[in-house]
Each structure stands twice: as structure tokens, then as C-alpha cells.
Amino acid sequence: MEIAELTRMLDVTWVLVAGALVFFMQAGFAMVETGFTRSKNAGNIIMKNLMDFAIGSVVFFVVGFGLMFGESAGGFVGTTGFINPTNLKLDIFETLTPGTFIFFQTVFCATAATIVSGAMAERTKFLSYCVYSFIISLVIYPVVGHWIWGGGWLSQLGFVDFAGSTVVHSIGGWAALVGAAILGPRIGKYGKNGEVNAIPGHNIPIGALGVFILWFGWFGFNPGSTLGASLEIGHIAMTTNLAAASATVVVMIVTWLTMGKPDVSMTLNGSLAGLVCITAGCQVVTMWGSIAIGVIAGFAVVFFVGFFDRCKIDDPVGATSVHLVCGVMGTLLVGLFANYAPGTENAITGLFYGGGLKLLGIQTIGVAAVGTWTVATAFIMFTVIKKTIGLRVSEEEEIRGLDVCEHNGPAYGDFMTKI
Amino acid sequence: MEIAELTRMLDVTWVLVAGALVFFMQAGFAMVETGFTRSKNAGNIIMKNLMDFAIGSVVFFVVGFGLMFGESAGGFVGTTGFINPTNLKLDIFETLTPGTFIFFQTVFCATAATIVSGAMAERTKFLSYCVYSFIISLVIYPVVGHWIWGGGWLSQLGFVDFAGSTVVHSIGGWAALVGAAILGPRIGKYGKNGEVNAIPGHNIPIGALGVFILWFGWFGFNPGSTLGASLEIGHIAMTTNLAAASATVVVMIVTWLTMGKPDVSMTLNGSLAGLVCITAGCQVVTMWGSIAIGVIAGFAVVFFVGFFDRCKIDDPVGATSVHLVCGVMGTLLVGLFANYAPGTENAITGLFYGGGLKLLGIQTIGVAAVGTWTVATAFIMFTVIKKTIGLRVSEEEEIRGLDVCEHNGPAYGDFMTKI
Amino acid sequence: MEIAELTRMLDVTWVLVAGALVFFMQAGFAMVETGFTRSKNAGNIIMKNLMDFAIGSVVFFVVGFGLMFGESAGGFVGTTGFINPTNLKLDIFETLTPGTFIFFQTVFCATAATIVSGAMAERTKFLSYCVYSFIISLVIYPVVGHWIWGGGWLSQLGFVDFAGSTVVHSIGGWAALVGAAILGPRIGKYGKNGEVNAIPGHNIPIGALGVFILWFGWFGFNPGSTLGASLEIGHIAMTTNLAAASATVVVMIVTWLTMGKPDVSMTLNGSLAGLVCITAGCQVVTMWGSIAIGVIAGFAVVFFVGFFDRCKIDDPVGATSVHLVCGVMGTLLVGLFANYAPGTENAITGLFYGGGLKLLGIQTIGVAAVGTWTVATAFIMFTVIKKTIGLRVSEEEEIRGLDVCEHNGPAYGDFMTKI
């Protein structure tokens, strides 16, 4: 065996393991969303999480990958590699093999897709959700992916989004926001006099398990984005973990001070907020930078959960606050906190480390461009769905619960539920 | 450090990680089986899943491994390496070290063993299940393992079962079928007039979590079966994932069309069906081949869940449809879809790629032989258990629930259950 | 790429993956403790498990790591590397990189911290628990860590604690014991006439899932403690698994014989007991040695769960019996069962393999020293907390449940609970 081949094998092994961890995040999303919503819709939310992955896996393979990594049409979209993406001649195929790279990209695409189910939970028609899943994995995600990771125009600008605060989380988050807004709030969420009514989740332990699974999976998501074995992965794991930990602590304290008691489900959201926020910069910030980013994420998530409620955008699990807000913010904060390989050719330096405003400007352009694209396409998609097959279940179905009305009965057949 | 040694280390590292993932599938099985049965038996099904692993780990180490990998008696069974399997002089010990290889084989054995608990759930005596666990890990599995993976007669024939559709899943499946048939259906499952009564599971979210865990673990199960670092693992992960995804989509659509609504628990079974079905051929089929295999698995699992019910074989979690049917089918489909290393010495080519009927013939022989052996031994085992200590709990125990009658009280001490 | 660099990359990759698995054990602890206690405190126990990790991650980074690995003050405590631990000049940073090593040490520290929440469950004030978390990760754990893993006096003596039966588990266990004793039993646990009343857990399936997750994570915990790629990890995985499996079988049988029926939650404790007990010696004992150690752990855990109850120390999840008793015992058993590299320079040999009493003596000294330190500091800490902010919730809060009183409402908003 030659050393080059052995290196390839280590690359492949590491990226495959990381990819499997990212896959496992699907379980995390499913559990978080299930736990934070009501028991009468638990089977439905499970099914949505399952189907967005299943549908997405197939369409991303057949079409999406080509749009993302195929030969570029002006830096805007890939144009080759459909049906048989393994036939593409990508450099990275030479190290990672086509299988490993496509696998890794598939699970990332699926992460973006699955974010939306939480924000639109408890009232979206199942069929419409399937259509949405199809479209985001087919085109919405791959196009942005091309811009940033497929050699497209944003990557050429020098836009930094190491593991996908923007590509993955903000896309999911923007789509979630548009979807939740068009869909309208759940019955009873906002009172006649504008008051916000709580609709507590039904299974906090399983929601918490979901958060732990996501946190665990993030050790594949961020360090795995090296796309090969690398000495940097330890640093990346540390920044990832410190950001999550400090965001968690901050949310715990903030809810305690502002709401009287430390709020369990919000604190769990806090962990996710820290993770999303560090994702763009996990490789390029220092450990103390990651703590700062985590702290900011913690404040942001609490504020924005309240903010969206005041806007009457009903997001049962806080997906927009976590993925959109912290995804955008994490990308921008790279412009402040980046301090990578200072003094070298590859240096990436933010404002706080003397890099000036340039990087921040590029990050802002990227965020704006991705936001515009995703909001526009998501708006068209959801509007068309609404006008054709309909986006929302009937009032009666919503009250009785989606499990009984859209599927084959209650998710918890044996337990008595409260009045 | 020399490159050879480093290669060994990478082999060991990869196989150990893969083995840990396969171990984790025990959690997946436990959760699926718990979620898809009733709450009054949840502690019991947990206990069965735990004990088959614990008992199996010890007896496979002491005896089973020797039967599987010891010096072959005519290609039929191993005859050395009992008590101290590390003393065997296996070639693979030279790369993987004895510990890694025995560990990996142990978790595979345990997977076969644990399949049965689902099919025999909610009515099997706990003691009898322990005896069964002991015997399958002691002898039933190791003998077949020897034929196919231990250098026995089937492997010499050229039988292809890369990661164990036959060795692991069909053995578990055949034993499950025999067990469920001898045991008889749960009280109330089939009406006097032959109608099939649904007995819904009590916790779909946790069952779904189990499916996600299994899917995750399968990224150790299939790619890990390379038994060493390899550039092929990315391809294997892709075929594994595509088969699972397409089977999931197919089942969702089929249940929607034939039963009026997309059935959650059946769709979850669909994912597993795809995974089992691709296991034999994951290394030797193309990605599009894996999609085809997934589609076939999807149709099969829906059909066979109904079929076994019409046969009045009560399998609460669908284990036979998933593991037996798709295990057998996946093995046979290798004979059609194999397209490995065409034009080379190691080429494995199925009917559809011009390889003729030869491979299909060998696969059929293997399936038949394993079926015969497992049905025969399982039949003897369960009959003897039935005649001696008894296989089934009393009617009263079945009605009150196994948790209260066979263990230390209900699994959910705090929740009220429905009338 | 040079071979040395590639080796480093493999080291880093392996330790990072192992560290991620150890991180995931947090989910395991959270689920075990949740499942084995009552539903009215489920959100609280989740929150405690989350916060001890989050708080611990930050303080261990800022201070704890320096105390553990900084320049030694007489073998007793580290004195440098605060605030910026990456600036330390550790040898291991040369291979693993600072990030990887600090990450791995962080998740170990968090494991010790999280053990206590189980023993003190269902009655401890949340604020007090946060203070405790802060202190154990800040100083109690790092000091012992310095003695044994940071080059301190115990490591110089030749004390063997490969993966932390003493460092991690017994520290957590001693603190748990002191905490539970000072706190007093839950209301209703012990009757007026001294009888022990059972307070059954509310969700055995999720508790069992926790055990499976822990078992899975242990394949990072023990093999990962090689702190680099190594051919030994397969052996370590085997001893780990065999000890856990045999302990499980023993507990199942013992509870069956002494309590009339095989006890589910105790058997699950048995698996953990085996895992904790093998942790110190997993690298240095034979596979049969590990079975023996597992068997001993099995007997011990059943005995000590009863024993602590007779002492009126109320430990809802059996944390002291599992982590303290088996942690201590596993460390001592190294003195009997060690049989590592016999005949070489690095030989570590226990009494049973002709090594005489020397190792046993050293192990005893280590156990005693760690016990003394932890009991003393934990006693001071909990006493001060008790005298200042108070350690225990009010009687009314305990009866109504901590979720409603200390947090934002019940963990299971939809389910009716029993009278």
C-alpha cells in the first residue's frame, strides 16, 4: 500500500463516519419536533421527518447533486451530472471517491430539508409537505449549494461558510419562516386580544434526547466538513462544543431572569442555537471566539422566539429562531471573529482581528443573496401548493389531530390524554 | 511506524467503529419492538432485547466463534477455538487483531438473535426466550456463519452475501417465523370469523427512533463488512441509503393507495425492508441497482405483512416480512443485479448485466440451504422448549401484561392507560 | 504527506470519534435518570443533565484543564494553562493537537459530573445543582485527574486506571453518595417502621435506551482512552463488552432467584455495573478476566442497591452502587486480574497472575486517596450549599413535582398520570 492510497482511505473513513453522524441528526430532528409538539400529531411529525429524508435522498441523487456540483453555468448553477452523478469528473472524487462525497452531500441536503417540518408542525397537509420536500432537495438547496460549496459565485468572492450556517441552516430557516407565515398559526395559539397562548410540548425527555442526538451529530457535521482527515478537527470540535455549551448557559440564565424560572425547552433550543451559530465559523474562530458566538446566539434565540410570536408567526419548535436567526448571525459573525491562519496566504481575518470590513461585507452579500433566493423560491412554492392542493388541513382535522386524520391512528395507542 | 502497521491500525479503527455502530442497532431493535407493541409488555420486550445480547455475547465468545471460524470439518462447521477463540490462527487476526474481529462478529451474531423477539412479542415466556437466545448464538447462527463467512461450503461455491442478508437477517427471520407459528397468535389478533384485528403499537415516536438508530447502525453494518479500511465504503453507504430511501417512499405510496392513508408504522418497516434487502448486495450492485432493490423491497414488505396475517401468523412488529422476506429476496436479487468489478478477475455479475443464471443459481442454493437448516433447528428447538418448560405465558398473564406478571411491575409507572 | 503526519491524523480522527461517543453518553445518563424516576420530575432531571455538561464544558476549559494538566505543583495539582489551555506545552498536543485532547478530556470530566444528578434526583434544588456542577468541574475532578492522568503522584506510583473507574466513576460516585446522604431520602421512600418503599421509575423503555446509549458510548470511553490509534482497541472493546454482558446475565439471574422475578431496571443497572467495573482494567486484563470482573460487578450491584437502602441513603437510580461501588471495585480488581504484556518491560501483573500484592497495594492507596479527597471536598461543598442557598426543595415542591415548581410546567403535557 502506498501512503497516498492510505491517506485516501483515512479520508474516506473519516468522512463516511462523519456522514453517518450527520445522518443520525435526522433522528435528532424527529425527536425534537415530536417532543415539542402535541401527542395527537406525533406520528405525523415522525412521518414528515422520515419522508423528507427518503424523498430528498433520491431526488438529490438524481438531480440535485448535478445542480450543485455539475459544470457551472456562470457560477449560478450546475448543469451536468444528472441521473448518474458518479460520472462527474470532480477533483474531490479522486480523494473521497464518488460514493463517499455524494453520501456526505446527501445527508447535508436532508438536514436543510428537515428543518422546515418543525416550524410548520401540527397543521400542514401531509401531501403538501411531501411536495415541499421534493422541491427543496431538487432545486432550492442545490442552487445555493452550488454558489457556496460547488465553486459558484459566492465561493469565488471569498464567502466563508465552513460547515453550512448559511447553506444548510439558513436555507431551512428561511423556508420555515415563509412556510409558517403563509400557513398561519395553529388554532388557539394567538388569542383575540393578541395574547400569545402557550401550547406546551408533550414529551420533553424525547425532545431533549433529540437535542443530545443533534449535538452528537454535529461532531460529524462540523469537523466532517473538512472533507478529509485533518489535524483541524479537534479544534473544530472544541469550538462547536464551547459555542453550544455557552449558548445553553446563557439561555438558562436569561429565561430564569426574564421569565422567573429556567425554561427547559427554551434552554434546549439554546444548545441548538449555539451549534447553528458556530457552524459557519467553527474552523476559523478561536475557542474564545466560539464562546462569544455562543453567548450571542443564546441571547438571540430567546429574543427571537418572543419576536416571532409578537409577529404572530407560529413556529411550534422554534426552528426559525434557531436555524434562520442563528444561521444568518453565525455567518455574519465570521466577519467579526475570523482569525484563521493569520499571517499566511490562506488567512481569513475578521474585523476584530484587524481584517477590516471586507470579510464582513462579503458575508453580508452572501447572507442577503441566499435569503433573497430562498424566500423567493419558497414563497412561490408554498403559494402554488396552497392554491392547488392546499397547504393546511381542515379545522376539524387540526383539532382531532393529524395522526388520526391523516394517518393510521394515534401515536400512543395506550395512554390516556388529558382533557 | 511502518506503513503496514499504520494500515492495520486504520483497519482496526474502522472495523471497531463499525462494530460499535452495529452494537447500537441493539438499541434500535429494542425501541422498534417496544414502540410497535403494547405498553403492558414494554419492560419485557426491553429485557428480551437486552438478554439476547448479553447471553449471546458470552456464548458466542465461548463456543459460537469456534464453530463459525474454527478449523472446518468438511466445510460444514468449525471445530476448534472454543473457550479461547483468540488462540485461533486466522489470517484476519493478522490484520484486524483477534479482539477487533471477534468483537465485530459478536455484534453480528447478536443482530440475528434479536430479530426473533419482535415476532414472538407479547406472549412468549421469558425463561423460554432466554433458552432460545442461548441456542441461536451457540449453534444455529454459527453453523450458517461458517458456511458463508467462515470459509465453509457456500463460500467456496461463490455464494455472495456481503453483509448478511442471509447470514444475519434470514436466519433471524426464519427462526422468527417458526417461533411465531409454533407460539400462535396473541389473544384477540384474529377474530372468530377470520378477520384480522389490529393491535396498534403504543409508542410510535420511540419505534421511529429505533428505525433511525437502525438505519444509522447500518452504516456500520454494511460498510464495515469490508473488514478493513477500503475505498469501497462510500459506494456501500450510498447503495445502503438509496435502497432504504426508495423502499420508504414506495411503502408510503403503496399504503396510501391501498389503505387510504399513508401508514406510519408500515412505512417505518419499509425503511428496514430496504436496508435488509440491500445488505447482501450493497457492495456489488450499482446505485441505480440499489434503488431498484429498494423499490422491490418496499412492495414486498407491504404484501407480506398482509400475507402472514392471512396465514394467521401473528408477527407484532413485522419482523418476518422485513428480515426473512427481504433477507431472502435481497440475496436472490444479487443474482440479478450484481455488477461488481466487471471485466476483472473478481467480477461478480448477475443476470441483468450479462452474468447469466449461474450466480442466481448459487444464491438460490444458499438461500434454500440456510432456510432448511434454520427451519429445522428452530423447529426442534421451539418444540422441545414448548414440551418442556413451555413457550407461552398463561392466558391471564398475557391479558394482564408480561411486565406485571413476569417482571417487577409496569414499564410506565405513572401514566394512565386507556380502557 | 509523511507517515508521521498521517499517523497523527489517524490518532486525531480516532480520538475525536471516541470523544464524540463519550459525549453521547450524556444522552444516556439523561435517559437513564429520567426513565428511572417519576414523570413529575422528568424535565428537571433533563435540565440538570444538560446544565452539568454545559457549565462543566466552559469551566473545565477555562480552569479545570489547567489544574489537571498544567505544570505540576508537587504532583498534587496543575498550576498553569488557565484561560488558554491551548498554550500549554504538553507532549500529547504534539500528536493529538490541543483541540482534540482538550475535547476528549472535557467529555470525560462531564461524565464524572453527570453521575451525581441521578443519586440526588427528585428533590434537589436546581440552583444548588448548578453550583455543584460548577465546583466539581472546576476543582474536584481536575485535581484527582492530575494525580492519575496528569502526571501527578498516583501515576508516578504506578497506579493503573486505564479509562477511569476511579478518576471518572468513583469521583462521581463518592460525590453522589455524600450528596444523597446530606440531602436525605425522598418523601415516602422509607416508612416509619424502617421499611423500604419502592418508588418505581416512570419510563423503563427510555431508561433502557439510555443504558444502550451508554454501552455504545463506552466503546469510545474505554478504547478511546488509548489516546491514539492502537492495535489494542479491539481487545479493549471485547473486555468491555464481555464484562457488561456477564454482569447483565448475573444480575438477571440473581434478581430472579432472590426477588422471585427477573428485575428489569436492576438488570439494566447490571450492564452499567459491568461497564464501570471493567473501565480501570479493560486494557490490562484478559477476556476471561473481564468475564470474571463482570460477574463480580453483577453480584456487587445487587447487594449494594439493597445495602444503601438499608442505610437509608436514597439513590433513585442506583448511581452509587453502579459508579462508586463498581468504580472502586474495578480499580482494586486490577490488582488481582492484571495480566498485561507479561514478560516485557511494561508488564502490569496482578496477584492472580503472579504479580504479588504490590499492584493491589498501589490500587488500594489510589482508591483511598481519591475517596478521601472527594468525600472531603464534596462534604464541604454540599454543606456550604445547604447552609447558604439550601440543597433541597420544599416539601410542597417535592410533592407537586420539580417540573411545575422549578421549571415551566410538566414534561408530558398531554398524558394523564395515575392517582
Add this chain to the structure above:
Amino acid sequence: MKTMKKIEIIIKSEKLEELKVALNELGVTGMMLTNIMGFGNQKGYTQTYRGAKYTVNLLPKVKVETVVCDDIYHQVLTKVQETVATGNIGDGKIFVYEVAEAVRIRTGETGENAI
């Protein structure tokens, strides 16, 4: 001594909020809500689980009990019927019973004063 009646109202849970408001307006002093499974003219529905049909003929209902003085008893009956009725099968029933005695545990007061 005026007498008291217990009014037992069986409804679907969807109607509970409206009923609570109505009863409060009428000045009832308390209620007891129980989850029950009801079986009446409403014949249930059929579900398919894994391809097997099963009939759910016990439907979840809420039983609302309130003890009132005879003065407002008729009023309550009428108001409840009006509030809850939709004209569909499954609207529910009201049953009324005599109450022989009532005690407020806190104070020991009895009879009408207790309610």
C-alpha cells in the same frame, strides 16, 4: 332547606371551552371534569393499521359534573343544551341527580352554603 342537583353533562372535548364559559356566566361554583369513553348513537369510525381494519366504537368524551342549587337548575339545563348543541349525532347527554348533602371541607359548611 332548598335542595341541590348534580348535573352531569357528556360532551365532546371540542365543546369544553364554550361550556366552561357558559357555566361560569351562570354562576356555578365549581365543576369536576372526567375523561370517559362514550358509547351512544354515534357509531364510531374505522381505522386501518398496517392493513388491518379496526373499529373505534368507544369515543373519547368529557364528563362535566356540577352541583347547583335548585334555583338555577333549570336555567343551567337550558343554557347548556343551547350552548353545546350542534344538531349532530354525538352531541351528548345531560343527566340530573338529586344531591342529598354537600359539605365544604375547608369550613365544614353544609347544604347550599357549601356549594
Add this chain to the structure above:
Amino acid sequence: MKTMKKIEIIIKSEKLEELKVALNELGVTGMMLTNIMGFGNQKGYTQTYRGAKYTVNLLPKVKVETVVCDDIYHQVLTKVQETVATGNIGDGKIFVYEVAEAVRIRTGETGENAI
């Protein structure tokens, strides 16, 4: 005006199916089923959890309530007793109460017409 009675039957859940069939045959028009915990002659049982004994003396029972006209009342009583009795402790009890009024919410009908 004929009067009505409420029959309250406390049984083990195992007997519920048979009881439902029997009541249906007798033509009762509806039932209410409630989960209760019962305490009576049946003394419960002892379980061991983690080595500690605990006594379960509240046993889960089902309370079946049905309101019937006086005509069929005696018939129902006899039939139920016969159907459910096994002769073992814990078979359960039947209690009967007068019903002062009944209303069908859907239509507003009262009295016998309502049941």
C-alpha cells in the same frame, strides 16, 4: 312519567367486552366508561421493584355507567350480574341511583325520550 335509573357497574377490564355485548342485547342506548382505581375485598398484590417490596392495593377497574328506563332496569341488573360473575373476589359491584332528569343535547328532548 316513568322514572329512570343510573346503573353503575364496577368490573375488571377483562370482563368489559362481554358486558358490552350483554348490555347491547338488552337494548341500552348508551354507556360511559371510566378508568378508576378500586379498593374492596380484593386485597391487591405485592410486587418487588429493585428488591424493595411494595403493595398495590388499588387495582385498576372499569366503571360502566348506563342510564335506563325503569322497565328494563331489573332485567339489566340480573343479566349483568350473571354475565360478569365468576365467583371470585374482585368480581365487582353494581350501584343504582335515581335519575331526576335526562336531556338529549342534540334535540333538547327530555326524560325517557332522551335516553
Add this chain to the structure above:
Amino acid sequence: MKTMKKIEIIIKSEKLEELKVALNELGVTGMMLTNIMGFGNQKGYTQTYRGAKYTVNLLPKVKVETVVCDDIYHQVLTKVQETVATGNIGDGKIFVYEVAEAVRIRTGETGENAI
């Protein structure tokens, strides 16, 4: 024939153990316990979930029902009230109803002999 009464006691679950002991001492032969949600003078409390306030005005209570002979009826009433009262809002209520008939299913005995 002496008559029987059903005593219906609504309390907080914290008081259940004491009540059970007291009733046993009085020689009641059985009880039925039901989980209910109660609404009375006790006005509930407010929780904050993710920053949004919500009011819990239905509080979990336990309904204890026991059927007794008229002999001990007054004794039971007094004893229960004394045992359970704390003087705080939310202590609960007792309601009493006439029982028209009682049957022990096991034996078919009726009336007083049945209880």
C-alpha cells in the same frame, strides 16, 4: 330496609393517603378513585412556557367515592371533613347521593349485604 348513601369526596391527591386510612378505620368496605380535573374557588396558577404565559385553571384532583350504610354515614362525613381540612382554598367538597340499590356481582347479594 335501611338505605345506603354514596359519598363523593373531592380532594387533592396529597391528602389521599390520610383519607384512605381514615375510611378504613371507619370500616367502609370499598372505594372508587377517579382522576378528575377540578374547577372551584381555587383559581389555578400561571405558568410561563417559552416566554408565553398560560393559566392552569383546571387543577388535578382525586374523586373518592364510597357507598356506605346509613348507620355510619354521618360518622363518615364528620371524620372525612376533619381529616382532610387544612383550612386552605382547594380543600375540596363532599357530595352525598341516595343509592337505590347495590349488588355484589360475585354472589348476587343485594342491598346492605352487598356493601
